[in-house]
Amino acid sequence: MKTPSVVGRSPWTGPRGHPDALVGLRAGPGGTARTRGSAPPMRVLVLLLASALAAPAATFYLTIAGLGGEPDYVQRFKMWADDIDGSLKKAGGDSSVTTLIAPQLAQIRTHFAELARQAKPADSLVVMLIGHGTWDGHDYKFNIPGPDLTATELAALLDRVPAQRQLVVNMTSSSGGSIEQLRRANRIVIAATRTGSEKNATNFARYFAEALREPAADTDKNESVSALEAFRYAQTKTTEFFDTQKRLATEHSVIEDTGKGLGERTATADNGEGKLAAAFTVVRLGANAAAARDPGKRPLLDKKEQLEQNIEKLKFEKAAMPAQEYKRQLTQLLLELARTQEALEKP
Secondary structure (H helix, E strand, O other): OOOOEEEEOOOOOOOOOOOOOOOOOEEOHHHOEEOOOOOOOHHHHHHHHHHHHOOOOOEEEEEEEOOOOOHHHHHHHHHHHHHHHHHHHOOOOOEEEEEEEOOOHHHHHHHHHHHHHHOOOOOEEEEEEEOOEEEOOOOEEEOOOOOOEEHHHHHHHHHOOOOOEEEEEEOOOOHHHHHHHHOOOOEEEEEOOOOOOOOOOOOHHHHHHHHOOOHHHOOOOOOEEEHHHHHHHHHHHHHHHHHHOOOOOOOOOEEEOOOOOOOEOOOOOOOOOOHHHHOOEEEEOHHHHHHHOOOOOHHHHHHHHHHHHHHHHHHHHHHHOOHHHHHHHHHHHHHHHHHHHHHHHOO
């Protein structure tokens, strides 16, 4: 078992080059972006104040590689887990990164008990499972040495961790069978398979690990990879793998972050999936990772990430509000984001 390493912070972000960005915004005298129009609505002022005063929060990462059985799978599962571990440890900040290779159930329980003691409500938790899974039509089991970890017990362990924002990435065979037990409000669940009946060994973990170090996964180019971006990248790459091999796909990854569904292949505002995942950064890249390691820039990075999170949430609420109200709120958030980004980029 690897000892925890302090390496990252709670990264909740949205796009830097936001698709709804207003054309023609320019910095006024002194480098501050300005616009004409009415004063910002109260809701936006509250959001901006909250982002400015938000207390630092930590992210706890736990990656578990399960029982391989055959030598090829043993090597493969460890390699993917180590790949994720390395990416997280390069991300910067203050969070705890722990990777367990073929642990027994007692070790998993012990680590979750420690997480329950350490984590605060404002913190985030990311749990990633790599390996083989089974489903008997009622409960999912993650294969580890000795008694397996069931989805029912995993859900109970997660529920005891105070961190209110949680991401579970189950990348095993039959992982779709775990969604019903794992789903909760404020918890994102990603599964490598659509149902528990997709029982073949999966390739999704390979590409999810790749997404955490591959700039191409950062589709909005904000130097962070969100849970939704990593999911889409791994899903696309997995599909390409089967197409290239001219094989029938035996895994169909899904995402669930509404707390009530069984997972969707595509996350959109229409089906409600993806709202939390789009605002949950799994790993920082480039300048964001560097800023996370710089105590002088950390407060600005935190503010930037909170503003981007608010923009992502606003996008999902767009259809339910008047167009002018959406535009006013988006304008104010983008202006404040521009000011924050400008300050962050100063030497």
